[in-house]
Amino acid sequence: MTNFSRRNFLKAVGIGGAATVAGFGCAPNGRATASRNGHVVVVGGGSGGATAAKYLKRFSPDMDVTLIEPTATYHTCYGSNWVLGGHAQMDDIAQTYDALQSRHGVKVVQDSVTAIDPARRTVRTAGGETISYDRLVMSPGIDFRYDAVPGITEADSGRIPHAWKAGEQTVILRRQLEAMPDGGVFVMVAPGNPFRCPPGPYERASMVAHYFKQAKPRSKIIILDNKENFSKQGLFMAGWEQHYGDMIEWVPSSRGGQVEEIDAANLTAISDGGFNEFKADVLNYVPPQTAGKIAMDTGLAGDGFWCPVNQMTFESTIHPGIYVIGDSSVAGAMPKSGHSANNQAKVAAAAIIRELAGLDPVEPSTANTCYSLITPDHAISVAAVYAYKDGTMAGVEGAGGVSPADAPASVRQMEAVYTKGWYDGITADIWG
Amino acid sequence: MKCSRTLAAGIAVSMMALTYVPQAAADTTRGELLTSSCFACHSIDGTGNMPNLVGYPRDLLISQMKAFKDGSRVGTIMNRLARGYTEEEIVLMGDYFAKIQ
Incomplete structure (x- = not known):
């Protein structure tokens, strides 16, 4: 070498x-x-x-x-x-x-x-x-732009974690999920574009649902989204329905998902001028960035x-x-x-x-590959190849896209195997 | 020992630089950068479960990338990625993967 x-x-x-x-x-x-x-x-x-x-x-x-x-x-x-x-x-x-x-x-x-x-x-x-x-x-x-929404500051992140930089924040959120009673509500506030890891909030909802299904199946997950659509949306929503029934509710910005205020003391997200209030047992606020x-x-x-x-x-x-x-x-x-x-x-x-x-x-020529787990054995992916064109890195036409909507379970499982392989490979390429 | 080996390799590279037309040098460079993007998944130290392509036979790599590109070989993600490269770029990758050890 x-x-x-x-x-x-x-x-x-x-x-x-x-x-x-x-x-x-x-x-x-x-x-x-x-x-x-x-x-x-x-x-x-x-x-x-x-x-x-x-x-x-x-x-x-x-x-x-x-x-x-x-x-x-x-x-x-x-x-x-x-x-x-x-x-x-x-x-x-x-x-x-x-x-x-x-x-x-x-x-x-x-x-x-x-x-x-x-x-x-x-x-x-x-x-x-x-x-x-x-x-x-x-x-x-x-x-993070903690000034974007009133009622919450960075000082609240010990109680209301963002967990959008991994480390202590991840541990805090995991402990809160573990401590939450069955039948509780996990509310995640997802930012508008652009932000780090576009499929991240939806993979997070999937993984929390996977945990809830085993440990506290009467619980609920609400995603309050500051946008109208999201990465790999069709594949995520089909996977949620298949594995988690109606446990995950996604609320787009036009239907009350655009959070305008947080009542940090009461773990409540507020939208539509106070018309909607979402009270959480565990609140995961991912600020704009x-x-x-x-x-x-x-x-x-x-x-x-x-x-x-x-x-x-x-x-x-x-x-x-x-x-x-x-x-x-x-x-x-x-x-x-x-x-x-x-x-x-x-x-x-x-x-x-x-x-x-x-x-x-x-x-330059670059690529992006992103795998998301819906369950540990069901993964979906999005890929693209980029080339420099007219002053910008643009997706090469005809290439890339998401996993096929009609793929059998064996393909989802294979992509889950590759999800782990991708992690091992890219971390070796970076830090190995 | 290390010094003299390095020197020898270096002289060879210097000769190349002197004798190659600039375009050829630029092509080689592009092949290197292009192929480096593959290493994110196809780790050069063999970590992970994606096929290890270090030293992969040139013609096989080219034929398989073309097969992914035209759909005659079905993968999970490689069809989507292979469609992003021209035939010329696929040849550059084949050359480079075959060369590294």
Whole structure:
């Protein structure tokens, strides 16, 4: 594998003369310099950031790559609904940075970035370090707009979890579901588009229903949705009816799903000017979202909530030298998913290496695959391939789409097997 | 030892860079990036249950991708994905997968 990463990648990348020099630790003619290699700092060790760090080293082994991530153990958002469903544990969705350091030569700094100076090309950390970069990759995920709905603040998230960043929040929600009496009501408030993991709320409802069906079958699930339709809707609704009867009720925005206020003390969501009140035993409020805080603080989102980039390279259109990938970026038709972030990271890594070598970027190609479990043995998927077209990453026409509506149970089961395989494969590609 | 091997490989790459026309280099690069997107599911270290494609025979990969694309081979998700690639891109993937170890 070491040989592969050094020779074949370099050769296959075909980054030509200048970058070839960068590839030598022992160039005979003195042309190999530190500035040729470059130092890339990556902010955030989730699906986008960890992939970027790893692939920068794979594509250009002599480049200096520093990954800054506050946690030693990262819990993936994907798979966290399985924990809520009770058929996976937190350890099953835990990832670490050991392989990035020991196998791939990434310098991992466990710290948080508090400020970025795009003009001086430095980042400052909570631990008091100032780190210089030649190029910066930012993959800070999402932050929440708790100001969007009155009556709830981030301080309430211990009682009313969002569980939209996995970790402690996932554990809180799981415990609340376990403590809920049979016959209780689980209310989830789902955000409008765009948001992290478009099928996530509906997979969550499925997994909670799976748990309720076994442990507290008289209970009810209500999804209050700030939109009129959702990802894989037909397949989800058919699966819900098949496995859970009328346990799950989906309320679109036009029928009272658009939550206008939360009565946090009484775990109640309110819509239609107070006409509808939904009292919960367990309330899961997933707020509307923005790019990660450090991206917002750095001005990378401009006047908006997400960071515009040149979608050929994922370099910020606001601050040159900073590449924004994953959920924080505006990436055309690509959904905000871990799979998208992983693919965007590779595009950015290749673009950075070529740019430092004085070469134009190559045309990017990305894909997204998203599996959702309706039961542990019934999964559905959506897939797409994206190409750069007219300044944006657009879905390739005629490709992609969702699992067939009329597929037999054996296909649903096969997709459930692949769901687990996808998790194992992509986490190996990112952190392995 | 490592140094001299690396040097040899490096010289070979330098020669390639000098002798190849830019378009050929760009094509190779594109094949690399294109194929890297496959690694998300088809992990290069063999993790997971998707078929391992490292060192996969070039012509077989091309014929199977074409079969997924035209529907003559039925998969769960690969038909939907294969339709997203041109024949030229499928050849680039076949070349690249066959080359890696």
